[in-house]
Amino acid sequence: MSWVVVPAAGRGSRFGGAVPKQYLSLFGRSVLHHTLDRLARHPEISGLVVALSAQDAHWPGWREMRGKPVLRCEGGRERADSVLAGLRALPDAVRERDWVLVHDAARPCLRQDDLSRLLEHGRVHGVGAILAAPVRDTLKRATADGEIAGSEPRERLWRALTPQMFRRATLTRALESALAAGAAITDEAMAVERIGLKPLLVEGAEDNLKITTEADLPMAEFLLGRLGSEA
Ligand SMILES: Nc1ccn([C@@H]2O[C@H](COP(=O)(O)OP(=O)(O)OP(=O)(O)O)[C@@H](O)[C@H]2O)c(=O)n1
Numbered sequence: 001m002s003w004v005v006v007p008a009a010g011r012g013s014r015f016g017g018a019v020p021k022q023y024l025s026l027f028g029r030s031v032l033h034h035t036l037d038r039l040a041r042h043p044e045i046s047g048l049v050v051a052l053s054a055q056d057a058h059w060p061g062w063r064e065m066r067g068k069p070v071l072r073c074e075g076g077r078e079r080a081d082s083v084l085a086g087l088r089a090l091p092d093a094v095r096e097r098d099w100v101l102v103h104d105a106a107r108p109c110l111r112q113d114d115l116s117r118l119l120e121h122g123r124v125h126g127v128g129a130i131l132a133a134p135v136r137d138t139l140k141r142a143t144a145d146g147e148i149a150g151s152e153p154r155e156r157l158w159r160a161l162t163p164q165m166f167r168r169a170t171l172t173r174a175l176e177s178a179l180a181a182g183a184a185i186t187d188e189a190m191a192v193e194r195i196g197l198k199p200l201l202v203e204g205a206e207d208n209l210k211i212t213t214e215a216d217l218p219m220a221e222f223l224l225g226r227l228g229s230e231a
């Protein structure tokens, strides 16, 4: 059984609008509710820690989801600060070598079988693992003027998704080191790579969408509707 840290303290500046995107409605419930519900639904998830903005005026105060405990903590300036705060807010019962997952609040379309596969392969591999999707488009590098400077070979290029899973102590120390060094960390794996470890890539569904811009919300609604009460 594993706990999940859910970074939900972002402002959604790329999305825009007065309400942070994690609180926008999909089928009458917030994005965040859908995300927490999909995590809590999985039999191997034992609890959730949600990192919230200090200015969060929308948090409904959930204390449990599907009978599993929901704790909250104050997030930080960057996503990595929020994740570290969440790790520090985990119950003492979560031991240093226990596996902990991190999953974006803005990803409500997580599939149960993807979560199962991540847990299975991550535990076997032993260092840590992330859900990811292979790049399927040709990638171009741009000049400052928006012209094509060159094409990047896409062999062995993957898009990092979440959840990402690591042992509590490994991720805590890796994030503390990265933040102390002022390193730009946009996912947990980067912090762990930085200390010389090689987490495993576990292929996940392309529809594990991160709601980032306005165009993503109707897409998330379509994908969530298609998942239904799925797996
Ligand atoms: N200081 C931060 C920044 C982001 N997040 C969370 O990290 C996830 C992924 O981040 P992103 O999609 O970038 O969300 P925002 O930071 O809100 O978006 P933007 O960068 O457009 O402001 C989101 O669930 C967001 O709430 C967080 O907990 N703490």
Ligand SMILES: C[C@](O)(CO)[C@H](O)COP(=O)(O)O
Residues within 6 Å of the ligand: 079, 104, 159, 160, 161, 162, 186, 187, 188, 210, 212
């Ligand atoms: C963690 C992540 O979702 C993996 O792709 C991504 O790095 C988050 O980036 P954001 O700019 O904080 O949304």
